[in-house]
Amino acid sequence: xxxxxxxxxxxxxxxxxxxxxxxxxxxxxxxxxxxxxxxxxxxxxxxxxxxxxxxxxxxxxxxxxxxxxxxxxxxxxxxxxxxxxxxxxxxxxxxxxxxxxxxxxxxxxxxxxxxxxxxxxxxxxxxxxxxxxxxxxxxxxx
Numbered sequence: 001x002x003x004x005x006x007x008x009x010x011x012x013x014x015x016x017x018x019x020x021x022x023x024x025x026x027x028x029x030x031x032x033x034x035x036x037x038x039x040x041x042x043x044x045x046x047x048x049x050x051x052x053x054x055x056x057x058x059x060x061x062x063x064x065x066x067x068x069x070x071x072x073x074x075x076x077x078x079x080x081x082x083x084x085x086x087x088x089x090x091x092x093x094x095x096x097x098x099x100x101x102x103x104x105x106x107x108x109x110x111x112x113x114x115x116x117x118x119x120x121x122x123x124x125x126x127x128x129x130x131x132x133x134x135x136x137x138x139x140x141x142x
Contacts, residue, residue, distance in 0.1 A: 002089055003102065005109035007079035007117060011126060015081055019071050025123035027072040030062060035115050044094040044111075048087045055087075076118060079109075 010016050034040050034054075043054035059069040075081060077090055096102050097110035109117075 001083065002078070002093055003096070003106050003108040005079040005114055005117065007075070007114075007121075010075060010079055010081060011121075013081075016075065019075050019081070020126060022068060022072065024072050024075065025127055027062065027064075028076055028118055028121070028123060030058070031073070031076055032115060032118055034058065035111075041094070041111075044091055048091050051087050051091055077114065079114070 011020060031040075039054060043050040055069070055073065059065050062069070064072075070086060071081070074083065074086055077086075078093070083089060093114075094111050096108060097112065102108040
C-alpha cells in the first residue's frame with residue numbers, strides 16, 4: 001500500500017476537500033522548498049527520530065500542529081488520507097527509492113517522483129475548485 005501514490009484521486013475526492021481548503025497549496029510550497037534545500041532527504045537519511053524532529057520544526061515554521069499539520073503532510077507525501085504511522089511510512093518510502101530495493105513492476109513511486117508530481121499540480125485551479133482533470137496537470141515519465 002505504501003508503494004502507490006494516488007494523489008490525484010485523493011485530491012479529487014470529497015473527503016479531501018477540508019485538507020485542500022486548509023491552504024494545502026501553502027504546505028505543499030513549503031514542503032517542496034524543504035525537499036529542494038535537502039532538509040527532508042537529510043532528515044530521512046538519519047531515520048525516524050530525525051524525521052520527527054524535522055516535522056516538529058516544520059510545523060512551528062508554518063504555525064501548524066496536530067491534524068492541521070499531519071493531514072496535509074500525509075496527503076502530500078503518501079497521496080492518501082489514511083494509513084499507517086507517518087514517520088515509519090515516510091522513512092520506508094524514502095529508503096525504498098534506493099536502487100535495487102523495489103522491482104520496477106511493483107508500481108512504486110519514489111520520493112523524488114512524488115515531489116515532481118507535487119511541483120506539477122495546478123494548485124490555483126485546485127483551490128478554485130475548478131473541475132480540471134488533475135491527471136492532465138501532472139504526469140510522471142516512466
